Amino acid sequence: MDITTQNHTAPPALPPDGAERKRAARGATRPGDRIFLGLSRGSGILVLVIMAAIAAFLTYRASLAISKDEANFLTSFEWNPSGIPPEFGIAVLAFGTIVSSVIAMAIAVPISVGIALFITHYAPRRLGGAIAYVIDLLAAVPSIVYGLWGALFLVPHMDGLFGWLDDYLGWTGIFEWGGGAPRSLLTVGVLLAIMILPIITNVSREVFRQVPRMHEEAALALGATRWEVIRMSVLPFGRSGVISASMLGLGRALGETMAVAMVLSPTFDISASLLDPGGGTFAQNIASKFNEATVMGRDALIASGLVLFVITLLVNGAARLIIARRKEYSGANA
């Protein structure tokens, strides 16, 4: 590893013997190096151990529940793990989790990218700094506060939007509104969008800020307008960073618990319309049911948690694939 350091300490006339060279290759000749190597290696291994422990725990408890499940675990709309026979499935939860997260992403990603571009490329320095500071504050608001605000302010104020969507897009079926309280997946999606906006904005902002000056000047010198500079230099360079940022946001949206539980009125069915109250998400369902659950009920909730865990892993893997696919075109080898 640290061959250059070795060469400095060893007299150049005497080549290091085998054992010494081996030690040098491990980079652990000095006590400080040894301690630091041990610490960093230990931290690295610890992460893997924790992940493996979580996966093992979830898999074990989930298998206990699923083996007793009389309904189809993946497709059933039932959630009655303490019944006789126990019947439960995650179809409603998977649908609700994915749909609300997709809505949140669809709203939050474009707005976040817009805010980040404004801060880095349009706003005067001082205004940009002020906006960035406010966004940082938004990120620090606890999710329970978002939940309170969502339940007490957002829900009563969604009627107008719901009516408008019903008027103009109701014919699609997706935006049909029967007039129920707007405690629906769409409201959850809007709330989640606000919650994940700060993290996506902050990460995107850092990425856009790092676009090399020479790439932007290349576009400028060709006679690009400010928007064209952003399109030709900034966005392509920031693309993988924005994807990573979005995945961080998506991770939070998928796992968000309290705010969803406070806004949604959970039911165990799937409605074609995003505006109808009802539905549920994995995290919300676990939080709502955990306290009163029997042992079997808890295992069933853990089984649903395992599915959420797997979905999160898949999402992250997909993001890495997208980033890797165009690696040779990334700014990294410029």
Next chain:
Amino acid sequence: MAKRIDVSGLNAYYGSFLAIEDISMTVEPRSVTAFIGPSGCGKSTFLRTLNRMHEVTPGGRVEGKVMLDDENLYGAGIDPVAVRREVGMVFQRPNPFPTMSVYDNVAAGLRLNGKYKKSELDDIVEKSLKGANLWNEVKDRLNKPGSGLSGGQQQRLCIARAIAVEPNVLLMDEPCSALDPISTLAIEDLIGELKERFTIVIVTHNMQQAARVSDRTAFFNLAAVGQPGKLIEIDDTERIFSNPSVQATEDYISGRFG
């Protein structure tokens, strides 16, 4: 195509700092003019005032006149974006768009300027790459990323990108300082060919390069650090390097100071 540049009474500032003071000069069409001088004397800053890139730097502003034939680049109602489409620029470090292929890099400026048919684009891209002496090396890898080329090839790609839009003037800011001698030679040969079609201004720290490629040479200097840079003299390259009229020029060229 090529136009005459006529600068008079030009000052450029960074914030309140006067970087170059009272510069006047004429650059003839279809000629190569080299700017030489010690670091910090403002030659790059001056070059960047010629396509209004100076004002892109925060705090950058310019006073004075830059006439391109009979149009003042700093006149009222002149759009800097339009100026930059007329005055192309090549930078010190090769900067092809890393996310674009060789083809797209060359076509980038054209796509900004308007709509072209695929066949027209193909023709212009080929012509520009040939003009930059790069065609034979990249014709089989037009769809590969431009950042995969060698440094010298990347710089010629940047030149192809700049000349694809048929500018009137081509500015080069130390185009060879990041390149090895072979690539430098290739670029210098290319400059000799390009001056048939364009007005070329090149900033260089390499005095042999200035002597080799340019018809006219301008020497810039500054009295002390913190003082504005000034144009000391501009004359035929031969004269500047054999018998300059100002003592400071001779001192600089012969290596007695700097």
